[in-house]
Amino acid sequence: MSDSRRLFFALEIPGETQQQIIQWRADHFPAEAGRPIAAANLHLTLAFLGEVSADKQRALAAMAGRIRQPGFTLNLDDAGQWLRSQVVWLGTRQPPRGLLQLANMLRSQAARSGCYQSPQPFHPHITLLRNTAHAVPIPPPGFGWKVPVTEFALYASEFTRGRTRYTQLERWTLTE
Numbered sequence: 714m715s716d717s718r719r720l721f722f723a724l725e726i727p728g729e730t731q732q733q734i735i736q737w738r739a740d741h742f743p744a745e746a747g748r749p750i751a752a753a754n755l756h757l758t759l760a761f762l763g764e765v766s767a768d769k770q771r772a773l774a775a776m777a778g779r780i781r782q783p784g785f786t787l788n789l790d791d792a793g794q795w796l797r798s799q800v801v802w803l804g805t806r807q808p809p810r811g812l813l814q815l816a817n818m819l820r821s822q823a824a825r826s827g828c829y830q831s832p833q834p835f836h837p838h839i840t841l842l843r844n845t846a847h848a849v850p851i852p853p854p855g856f857g858w859k860v861p862v863t864e865f866a867l868y869a870s871e872f873t874r875g876r877t878r879y880t881q882l883e884r885w886t887l888t889e
Contacts, residue, residue, distance in 0.1 A: 716766055717764040717766045717767070718765060718770070718869045718870075718871075719762075719763060719765075719869065719871070720773075720868065720869055720870070721759075721761045721867075721870065722758070722759040722760045722762070722777065722819045722865060722866070722867055722868075723756040723757055723758045723759055723865065723866060723868055723879075724756060724757040724759065724787070724812075724860075724862055724865055724866075725864075726755045726756060726757070726839065726860065727860065728752075730789075730858050730860055731752040731753070731755050732752060733858060734752075734755060734789075734803065734839070734841070734858065735749075735752045735755075737852075737856060738841050738842070741852045742801065742841075742842060742849060746842055746845055746849045747801060747842035747843055747844045747846075747849070748842060748844045749841070749842055750840050750841060750842065750843065754879055755839050755841075756839065756868070756879065757837055757838065757839050759819050759820070759865060760816060760819035760820040760823050760828075760830070761829070762823050762828040762829070763828055763829040765828060769826060769827070770882075773823065773828070774867060774883050776822050776826070777865075777867065777885050778885055780818060780819075780887075781888050782811060782814060782815055782818075782887055782888060783811060783887060783888055784811065784861065784862050784864075784887040784888075785810070785862050785887075786859055786860065786861050787809065787837075787860040787861075788806070788807070788809075788857060788858075788859055788860075789803055789804065789805055789839070789859075789860060790805060790806050790854070791803070791804045791805055791806045791854075792804070792841075792851050792852060792856075793851055794845060794848065794849050794851060796845075796848065799843060799844050799846060800843055800845065801841045801842040801845050801849055801851075802839060802840055802841060803839045803841055804836065804839070805837055808837050811862070811887075813835065813837075815865060815887075816835045816837070817835070819865075820835065862887065863886060863887055864884050864885060864886045864887060865884065865885055865887070866881045866882070866883065866885070867881070867882045867883045867884075868880060868881055868882060869882055
């Protein structure tokens, strides 16, 4: 039995906002558009870490605990589709500086620790639908949610019984 787990750093989406996003998705995307992501799994990934050993997890958690940065507000006011990865996403037209700084710090420190980091630039988003094999009409601008971000977390991703579950392992508060 391996002691490694699939891990990622992410921002949690508050429960009330999750429900509003799920309702918006139901109102704007037909059921056949793709496989909807469960409300509890809605999050914004800051840094995907891949398979991480328990020792490396402890080191990454210690590094995350040293981050000192003020909180920020995330304005979820953009949506789109990536045809190649078959994903419909919700994002932000103008990512706040704090979000970009936090993601860059976590991604660079993870890379220095030997964790895989995608060569793709960071595109902050929340995955709404997977397996969208065809182009899906994206709602016009005018929607949006303001999400105050005061903490970030380390999650484990586990695929069991045909379902993906994300478990929050640790969380850190951003400074005032």
